[in-house]
Amino acid sequence: MKGDKKLGSAPKENSTQWKKNETAIAKNPYLRAQRDRTQGLDGSKVGAISTGVNDQVYKDNFDKIQWAKPEDKEKPKFRMKVNGKYIDEEE
Numbered sequence: 001m002k003g004d005k006k007l008g009s010a011p012k013e014n015s016t017q018w019k020k021n022e023t024a025i026a027k028n029p030y031l032r033a034q035r036d037r038t039q040g041l042d043g044s045k046v047g048a049i050s051t052g053v054n055d056q057v058y059k060d061n062f063d064k065i066q067w068a069k070p071e072d073k074e075k076p077k078f079r080m081k082v083n084g085k086y087i088d089e090e091e
Contacts, residue, residue, distance in 0.1 A: 011017040025031040079086050
């Protein structure tokens, strides 16, 4: 012990140090897997993106999915101000 603080003790949950640690763990896959293992989770599958099982219904209807296309969307309209007046306004 160093003073009245134990060495190696984990910070209290939702404290400032705990949040900093969680941020660092979230960015590193190895640390994420180690944390999951210590919490009793299988580190090989936790945190990985999974789209689920591709069952036969999904495979049969895959071509019916309407995927978003950028050309279908209306382009945003921007207005520019020069010297306090919009350039598209008539004088």
